[in-house]
Amino acid sequence: MADVIDIEDPADPRVAAFRDLKSADRRPDLPGRQGYVIAEGVVVVQRMLGSRFAPFGLLGVGRRYEELAGDLDGRDVPYYRASAEVMAEIVGFHLNRGVLAAARRPAEPELAEILASARTVAVLEGVNDHENIGSIFRNAAGLGADAVLFGDRCADPLYRRAVRVSMGHVLRVPFARLPTWPDSLELLRDKGFQIVALTPEPSATTLARALTGDRVALLLGAEGPGLTETAMAATDIRARIPMTPGTDSLNVATAAAMAFYERVRNS
Amino acid sequence: MADVIDIEDPADPRVAAFRDLKSADRRPDLPGRQGYVIAEGVVVVQRMLGSRFAPFGLLGVGRRYEELAGDLDGRDVPYYRASAEVMAEIVGFHLNRGVLAAARRPAEPELAEILASARTVAVLEGVNDHENIGSIFRNAAGLGADAVLFGDRCADPLYRRAVRVSMGHVLRVPFARLPTWPDSLELLRDKGFQIVALTPEPSATTLARALTGDRVALLLGAEGPGLTETAMAATDIRARIPMTPGTDSLNVATAAAMAFYERVRNS
The missing domain is CATH 3.30.1330.30 (Ribosomal protein L30/S12)
Structure with missing residues (x-):
């Protein structure tokens, strides 16, 4: 007691x-x-x-x-x-x-350990809003994504507001920081992950067609700027959510949810 | 000028x-x-x-x-x-x-007019959070849902915060209040809409299978309480998002986005 x-x-x-x-x-x-x-x-x-x-x-x-x-x-x-x-x-x-x-903050788990059994991971670049990070973890937990990886310029996922918005799931869904950006994506590719960038580009393939691989790493950038060209260049596929012309891109956590959903929609 | x-x-x-x-x-x-x-x-x-x-x-x-x-x-x-x-x-x-x-607030459009060419509409019950309502409109606009209909106990979609969070899309995506709840769902059914309730019940069919109809009305309840039994009883199909056991239901606007996405994922 x-x-x-x-x-x-x-x-x-x-x-x-x-x-x-x-x-x-x-x-x-x-x-x-x-x-x-x-x-x-x-x-x-x-x-x-x-x-x-x-x-x-x-x-x-x-x-x-x-x-x-x-x-x-x-x-x-x-x-x-x-x-x-x-x-x-x-x-x-x-x-x-x-x-x-x-x-206290325990040591972060090793990337290799996180990736060992993962099928779907989110990789964030420039997502510096604590609420968005919290929501991404909540959606990852709910929709069975296995881990969240941090590339360049992301906010701290253990900040109080992120913990709260995630409903505590930042404490449960494994995460790790990628040591170098975007070169560390190579580590994922070596493990058999297909690197899929989410982009509003109309010429990109649909999420539905892009996410059929066995192991998928989803690259997500911040609302507005999106992914950097450097990150885009390091990816295997560019995927888009079918959006109505003239609207804004979705909130990054909503976009992530859509991709996570695509991975489990038949389960 | x-x-x-x-x-x-x-x-x-x-x-x-x-x-x-x-x-x-x-x-x-x-x-x-x-x-x-x-x-x-x-x-x-x-x-x-x-x-x-x-x-x-x-x-x-x-x-x-x-x-x-x-x-x-x-x-x-x-x-x-x-x-x-x-x-x-x-x-x-x-x-x-x-x-x-x-x-100023113009007269609301007639329900019949809204439904005339709609294929996908969201119907809300007890969604009384302005941010959630704003996000639902933003997601509806982005993912091509045609209208938002208000059942019982919903917050005002034209409140300033809802307008802002929607990024102005409450001003563009048609909406209407249903005159009686849940009896007005009959009006939708008469127009050929299949009434689909979103629920966390594991026995429900998946969204992917539930949303194949030509005209679909998606019933969404507030996070936490979800839809009332009265509303559930008035629906044709119960559909679930495939969720990981032990997690919370998704935010209502995220759940709506998932369903809207399902309707356009191949477009």
């Missing part, structure tokens, strides 16, 4: 990991930052508990402890129990999900 | 339609509210200009006027030009898109 520790003083040093979250965790990947991974809300905390991100502490109201007691059974992790008001003072804003968990 | 009128006093009565947008347009559909439809940013304003929502006024900074001058050519509509600071005082917050247009 988790230890329940009542916190009445917002300045209590035991809850330092949860302090002033808006500014402290904005760029947790930068040197000097704490780099903690924060889960918010009962469902995401449950997913964190079932992931490789083992929390070292939770902060929440009493009612949320009761909802999580079963999940915390047998876990040696403190639950810092506070009123909603004290919690708001600690984190710096009112948090209506009522519970947080904090974990 | 639009008349350019310089506004220096934030209290100027000529810009009343743009005043205090955060509170004034929150529920524009309620009696006593102005009910104006507000477009934000150059692209959305351009889409409004090309829609049945003819703006009666624009408010923006000088640079945005220059970007829109071609679109406004031959239009008898005032452009209230203001500094970013005066604009912020009028609307009540800093607006980084720099231009707004306001239109």
Whole structure:
């Protein structure tokens, strides 16, 4: 059973990991930052508990402890129990999900390990919006994509908002950073992945025809600029979603979902 | 050419339609509210200009006027030009898109007219989130769905945030409210539409098999509760997106996109 520790003083040093979250965790990947991974809300905390991100502490109201007691059974992790008001003072804003968990960043899994059994992976370039990254993980989890790989200029998938929007699936769907961009795509090709770029180009083949290979790596760029020419040049196939002329490209997470769906639509 | 009128006093009565947008347009559909439809940013304003929502006024900074001058050519509509600071005082917050247009609500098109040439329509029940509604319109426009119909308990599609998230496509993709719910589905069936409910039920048929009809009406419920039993009972087919067990249902706009995509994937 988790230890329940009542916190009445917002300045209590035991809850330092949860302090002033808006500014402290904005760029947790930068040197000097704490780099903690924060889960918010009962469902995401449950997913964190079932992931490789083992929390070292939770902060929440009493009612949320009761909802999580079963999940915390047998876990040696403190639950810092506070009123909603004290919690708001600690984190710096009112948090209506009522519970947080904090974990350290474990070592990232090896790319080779991630690729070993994968059939469908997303590879992102220049996707620097945390909500889009979170949504991509949520869609990957829901539609059975195996991993998300980060190329150049992407935002941190472990930032609090990305964790929340993903509904905790960034903690479960494997991801890795590609060491060099776009040269690392060669590593995927060596493993038998066909490299498919999503593009609005009308001359590209349809997703339906492009995604029939056994192993597929889907390259996705940010909304607006899309993939760089350098990345495009490193791909095997250019695929398009059939779009109505005169409309905008889809949101990148929606485009990813469409491609993930194409891979499982008959299952 | 639009008349350019310089506004220096934030209290100027000529810009009343743009005043205090955060509170004034929150529920524009309620009696006593102005009910104006507000477009934000150059692209959305351009889409409004090309829609049945003819703006009666624009408010923006000088640079945005220059970007829109071609679109406004031959239009008898005032452009209230203001500094970013005066604009912020009028609307009540800093607006980084720099231009707004306001239109009155025209009469809604007749359902029969909307259905006449439609092949794919979305029918929403209980979708009360403006962002989701906006995204559904954006996806409908991009993927060639013909209309969005509103059943019970949906949010106003013409609310400012829905207009913005849709990238202006709520102004272009036809929509209508169904007069009685779910009985009005009978009107669709009479026109030859097959009524397909999206559901997470594992026993349902796949989208790929369910959406082969010539005319399809896709019923979508809110995330979480999904469709009511009453609505489900009024449908012809129950269809599911193939989902990984243990994950959440997709966001409703993403689920809609998947279904719209299924209808055009070979085009």
